[in-house]
Amino acid sequence: MGLSGISLLTTTYSLILQHQSLLLCLRAKGFGLDLKKDMEGVDYLSDERKKAQFDVEAMKIAWAGSLEAFQLSDRMAKLVANDPAFEKFTRPMLGRKELIKNTLRKAAHGWKLIVDLRLTEEEAKWLRLYIDEPAYTDLHWGMFIPAIEGQGTEEQKKKWLPLAKKMQIIGCYAQTELGHGSNVQGLETTATFDPQTDEFIMHSPTLTSSKWWPGGLGKASTHAVVYARLIVGGEFHGVHGFIVQLRSLDDHSPLPGVTVGDIGMKFGNGAYNTMDNGVLRFDHVRIPRDQMLMRVSQVTREGKIMQSDVPRQLIYGTMVYVRQTIVADASKALSRAVCIATRYSAIRRQFGSRNGGPETQVIDYKTQQSRLFPLLASAYAFRFVGEWLKWLYTDVKERLAANDFSTLPEAHACTAGLKSLTTSFTADGIEECRKLCGGHGYLVSSGLPELFAVYIPACTYEGDNVVLLLQVARFLVKTVSELGYKKPVGTTAYMGRVASLMQNNCAVQTAEGWLNPGAVVEAFESRAARMAVRCGQQLAKYENPEEGFAELSADLVEASIAHCQLIVVSKFIEKLQQDIPGKGVKQTLEVLCYVYALFLLHKHQGDFLATGYLTPKQASLANDQLRTLYSKVRPNAITLVDSFNYTDHYLGSILGRYDGNVYPKLYEAAWKDPLNDSDVVDGFYEYVQPILKQKLRTAKL
Numbered sequence: 001m002g003l004s005g006i007s008l009l010t011t012t013y014s015l016i017l018q019h020q021s022l023l024l025c026l027r028a029k030g031f032g033l034d035l036k037k038d039m040e041g042v043d044y045l046s047d048e049r050k051k052a053q054f055d056v057e058a059m060k061i062a063w064a065g066s067l068e069a070f071q072l073s074d075r076m077a078k079l080v081a082n083d084p085a086f087e088k089f090t091r092p093m094l095g096r097k098e099l100i101k102n103t104l105r106k107a108a109h110g111w112k113l114i115v116d117l118r119l120t121e122e123e124a125k126w127l128r129l130y131i132d133e134p135a136y137t138d139l140h141w142g143m144f145i146p147a148i149e150g151q152g153t154e155e156q157k158k159k160w161l162p163l164a165k166k167m168q169i170i171g172c173y174a175q176t177e178l179g180h181g182s183n184v185q186g187l188e189t190t191a192t193f194d195p196q197t198d199e200f201i202m203h204s205p206t207l208t209s210s211k212w213w214p215g216g217l218g219k220a221s222t223h224a225v226v227y228a229r230l231i232v233g234g235e236f237h238g239v240h241g242f243i244v245q246l247r248s249l250d251d252h253s254p255l256p257g258v259t260v261g262d263i264g265m266k267f268g269n270g271a272y273n274t275m276d277n278g279v280l281r282f283d284h285v286r287i288p289r290d291q292m293l294m295r296v297s298q299v300t301r302e303g304k305i306m307q308s309d310v311p312r313q314l315i316y317g318t319m320v321y322v323r324q325t326i327v328a329d330a331s332k333a334l335s336r337a338v339c340i341a342t343r344y345s346a347i348r349r350q351f352g353s354r355n356g357g358p359e360t361q362v363i364d365y366k367t368q369q370s371r372l373f374p375l376l377a378s379a380y381a382f383r384f385v386g387e388w389l390k391w392l393y394t395d396v397k398e399r400l401a402a403n404d405f406s407t408l409p410e411a412h413a414c415t416a417g418l419k420s421l422t423t424s425f426t427a428d429g430i431e432e433c434r435k436l437c438g439g440h441g442y443l444v445s446s447g448l449p450e451l452f453a454v455y456i457p458a459c460t461y462e463g464d465n466v467v468l469l470l471q472v473a474r475f476l477v478k479t480v481s482e483l484g485y486k487k488p489v490g491t492t493a494y495m496g497r498v499a500s501l502m503q504n505n506c507a508v509q510t511a512e513g514w515l516n517p518g519a520v521v522e523a524f525e526s527r528a529a530r531m532a533v534r535c536g537q538q539l540a541k542y543e544n545p546e547e548g549f550a551e552l553s554a555d556l557v558e559a560s561i562a563h564c565q566l567i568v569v570s571k572f573i574e575k576l577q578q579d580i581p582g583k584g585v586k587q588t589l590e591v592l593c594y595v596y597a598l599f600l601l602h603k604h605q606g607d608f609l610a611t612g613y614l615t616p617k618q619a620s621l622a623n624d625q626l627r628t629l630y631s632k633v634r635p636n637a638i639t640l641v642d643s644f645n646y647t648d649h650y651l652g653s654i655l656g657r658y659d660g661n662v663y664p665k666l667y668e669a670a671w672k673d674p675l676n677d678s679d680v681v682d683g684f685y686e687y688v689q690p691i692l693k694q695k696l697r698t699a700k701l
């Protein structure tokens with residue numbers, strides 16, 4: 001077959017699919033065919049894109065939040081994608097030292113762009129996101145600076161923030177220790193005030209008091225906000241944050257009394273190993289008194305503790321901030337995995353060929369749809385709840401600045417609960433996407449293994465997900481116990497209608513009856529209220545409330561999940577009550593909203609049935625409607641993932657390529673693996689050939 005014959009094969013999509021395996025054989029070394037030339041520039045997903053029933057450009061704006069947000073994000077994504085310095089294909093093959101050096105190089109190049117192009121903080125944030133490589137800069141900008149902003153006095157902010165924002169110092173957030181992470185009040189590092197020298201003495205009294213995990217601490221940071229037990233006059237005054245210099249600003253060597261290093265390799269290749277999570281010990285290290293973050297409590301020159309009006313929980317404020325950003329990140333990680341799995345599901349064909357025609361696209365299998373489309377809907381749901389949570393956090397921040405702390409408990413419950421809900425679902429969702437891509441999903445070049453490895457610690461960092469749901473449970477139990485005299489507000493306002501939510505059962509009679517926002521919200525409210533009240537009633541039976549709480553904690557976690565799912569469903573529905581421009585955009589989002597809600601209802605039907613709100617028939621009608629909804633998603637699936645506007649660089653996946661040119665690129669990538677540099681593998685002559693050449697003497701073999 002000549003080259004002209006080969007190019008003929010490119011004329012139609014279906015023909016190419018039929019002959020792809022033949023072409024790939026020809027590409028093998030020795031045939032000298034340049035498949036790349038023949039295949040490039042063809043959009044294998046163009047037929048799919050023509051099926052869209054909505055305006056994709058308008059959906060991109062709805063996803064981004066506004067035209068300005070879209071343009072900014074798009075600009076930063078392209079800046080990164082077009083810069084070869086940010087190549088990441090070889091990352092999983094690098095050894096740890098090369099990996100870290102490579103990350104330091106990328107972070108430096110990113111900073112140069114930020115300075116040279118005079119990027120705003122918002123632009124810089126998006127730039128770092130699209131560089132897509134966990135680095136010390138995440139902790140510097142994401143936790144060190146916010147900790148000073150939230151817990152420092154005006155004077156402290158004036159001194160430290162300019163240094164940090166110009167990157168003249170590099171900081172991290174050193175809270176967790178070898179022996180304690182979740183139990184912050186159990187931290188053992190001490191900060192003892194010495195009135196003679198007006199200093200704090202930072203000390204690690206035990207092995208378990210070693211700081212362990214802080215990102216950026218291992219190799220990069222010059223400073224840390226260190227959380228330690230404040231000891232004044234021999235008495236313990238709670239855990240507080242202290243700014244401590246760790247390394248010389250000249251040669252980066254650890255300062256006297258400081259032992260610091262990296263904690264070692266973590267899960268996966270590449271992945272989170274680009275981060276220098278560290279270990280830190282202090283041997284009576286002295287820092288000036290004014291390096292304790294003093295917005296909440298102050299220690300005077302005379303060694304007196306002064307409490308401001310600010311509640312002590314503000315010491316945990318940085319975690320509230322980061323948990324809120326983690327919810328937004330969940331939608332990014334999930335949408336990325338879903339984008340890969342959806343595009344590949346439209347390219348991949350298995351079975352069903354009739355009369356030699358093409359096989360069935362796996363996306364057309366109902367089982368594939370029932371696994372994939374709820375993930376797609378969840379990505380949108382998390383995007384919108386993340387947007388709402390950002391608003392809530394901004395509101396709380398403004399209130400805190402004006403010394404109004406009234407909404408802090410709700411902000412804590414919402415950020416903790418939604419962080420837990422969205423990260424657990426996303427971690428499972430990425431793994432499901434890997435399975436949805438069959439064998440090829442297991443290849444590093446699919447992008448999914450690294451995405452999974454990098455993402456799963458989100459279920460643990462910034463608060464273990466179960467520990468966080470138990471915080472939500474405390475908030476719910478308190479709300480229920482106060483119902484008689486305090487009107488619940490915000491996300492628990494529905495509890496104010498607890499009597500009717502306990503009494504009235506679902507009125508839906510047909511599958512179409514589920515296409516009603518009122519019916520959906522009432523179902524989720526009733527389930528959440530009934531589960532919380534039931535927990536409250538059970539708890540009341542215990543003399544010791546703490547003992548009861550511990551005993552019932554598994555049920556309390558379930559009640560918290562029900563409450564958090566209600567928030568996500570409600571915020572999606574509220575979003576749809578806004579003006580959303582663009583042909584078919586709102587209607588398509590409505591379909592996704594129902595998919596999200598009815599999928600949850602189906603998955604957790606045990607709750608809805610056990611609380612007596614639904615009959616089995618009504619649960620079954622919801623499932624019937626869900627099947628119909630999947631058919632409505634199908635024609636829009638590819639364009640719904642295109643609306644995320646991810647570059648091929650950011651996706652980092654051959655299976656998820658925008659043009660769908662999967663097989664030739666997978667084939668090409670295999671040949672780029674260093675193992676294929678030579679035909680005869682290193683080690684053959686030492687370890688394989690002797691076996692092949694051995695003369696066996698044993699009779700048995």
Ligand SMILES: CC/C=C\C/C=C\C/C=C\C/C=C\C=C\C(=O)SCCNC(=O)CCNC(=O)[C@H](O)C(C)(C)COP(=O)(O)OP(=O)(O)OC[C@H]1O[C@@H](n2cnc3c(N)ncnc32)[C@H](O)[C@@H]1OP(=O)(O)O
Pocket residue numbers: 138139141142143173175176181182183184185215313314316317319320322325326329408409412460461462463464467471474
């Ligand atoms: C890096 C940032 C950039 C981008 C983000 C994107 C991705 C992240 C990428 C990588 C991750 C990188 C970094 C990760 C960093 C970390 O992990 S930092 C360490 C985080 N650690 C934790 O989250 C510890 C979890 N534990 C806790 O939060 C608490 O100790 C607790 C379990 C909540 C408290 O337990 P306890 O019962 O002992 O509580 P107390 O201390 O006695 O306090 C109880 C009262 O306080 C209220 N409370 C608790 N937490 C908060 C809070 N955060 N805000 C406000 N209020 C809070 C609680 O409700 C009680 O109130 P009360 O009932 O009225 O008394």
Ligand SMILES: Cc1cc2nc3c(=O)[nH]c(=O)nc-3n(C[C@H](O)[C@H](O)[C@H](O)COP(=O)(O)OP(=O)(O)OC[C@H]3O[C@@H](n4cnc5c(N)ncnc54)[C@H](O)[C@@H]3O)c2cc1C
Pocket residue numbers: 139173174175176179180181182183212213214215272277457460461462463464465466467470
């Ligand atoms: C990749 C990564 C990055 C990190 N970055 C940082 C950082 O920059 N700075 C920093 O300070 N820390 C960091 N951490 C630490 C992180 O915040 C902690 O690991 C996290 O808060 C969980 O605490 P733990 O490890 O003590 O878990 P544990 O509390 O020991 O959890 C172990 C198990 O016990 C259960 N458990 C614990 N308490 C309870 C309870 N009361 N009731 C029921 N079950 C319970 C948990 O659910 C879990 O199943 C990082 C961690 C990781 C993995």
